Amino acid sequence: MTLQALDGLKVLDLGDYVSGPYCTKMLASFGAEVIKVEKPGEGDSSRRMGPFPGDEAHPEKSGAFLYLNTGKKSITLNIKTATGLKILKDLIRNSDILVENFQPGVMADLGLDPAILEKENPRLIVASITGFGQNGPYRDYKMSSIVGYALGGHQYIIGEPDREPLQGAGPQPEYQGGLHAFFGIMAALYSREETGRGQHIDVSIMECMTGFHQFTIIRYTYGGEIKPRSGNRYESTYPVTIYPCKDGHVALSASSVQQQELLYALIGKPEIAE
Incomplete structure (x- = not known):
């Protein structure tokens, strides 16, 4: 059996919906043993998310x-x-990593704030994923996908220049929160090899979305340029867009020189490549 990077590590997953579970999914993919904790009678809220076979909702499908x-x-x-709390504490004592995405203060109310967990298990790495972080004026605000897109600045740049801004597809903010928590955990594991101690990783989905921009913030910070919406076009690569045609639309994505040469030859215009 092939050894994986995180073989032998135990992860306790207290996450719900997307951000926490996505983080622990990646940990499991690298070989960690992940125990997911769900509410009795309800389970994870993503059990009620589609798609479902035949469009018939079922918590197991x-x-x-x-x-x-x-x-x-x-x-x-x-x-x-x-x-239940006693069982949870027993699981925590025997875990390497704990991932949770409760609202700030919930873990403390349960007697499980990072300072207490550190005393119980000094090697434990705790990742807390919230909308706006554990501290600050927005800490108690609710996060949703549209809030993440809007406050993170992405909604402003999605859509046509002369139309209203649009929300991006799917719960991308929540996936970004889970992805960045995974990065933080991997760094904390590396640190633990040297120090023998865990860390508390505070992940703000808002900060993840703000940092997820390609050039938008850099352009404004150093040049004062406010990026306009660019529709279906991808500014740094050409041609990557959707073109209206006589009998419908065609989507093109030719980002490398080889792809562009093949595309121009296909449409009978090889000279464009020159």
């Missing part, structure tokens, strides 16, 4: 849930009861 939770073990546990 959600494409979103199955994608986000591959390679994991799962238990149901009511952590608001004394018995």
Whole structure:
């Protein structure tokens, strides 16, 4: 059996919906043993997300849930009861990594804030994913996909220049939160090799989306340029867009020199490449 980078590591997944589960999905993909904790009778909210086979909703057949939770073990546990909380603490003592995406303050209310967890398990790495981080004036605000796109600046640059801004497709902000938590955990594991101690990783989805821009912030910071919406065109590569044609539309993406030469030859205009 092929060894994987995270073989032997134990992960406790307290996440719900997308951000936490996506983070732990990647940890599982690298060989970690992930135990997912779900609410009794309800389960993860992504169980109610489509797509479903035949468009018939079923908690065991959600494409979103199955994608986000591959390679994991799962238990149901009511952590608001004394018995459930005791079981949870036992699991934490034997874990290397804990991932959660509760609202700020929930873990502290359960008696599980990072300072207490550090005493229980000094090697534990805790990743907390929230909309706006554990501190600051926005910490208690709710995060959703449209909020992440809008406040992160992406909605302003999506759509046609003469039309209203548009929301991007899918829960990309939540995926970005999970992705950045994964990066932080990997760095913390590397640090733990030297220090023998874990860390608390505070992930703000808002900050992830702000940092997810390609050139927008750099252009404004150093040149004062406010990027306009560019529709279906991709500014730094050509041709990458959707063209209206006589009998419909065609989407082209030829970003390399070889692809462009093939495209121009295909349409009978090889001289364009020159």
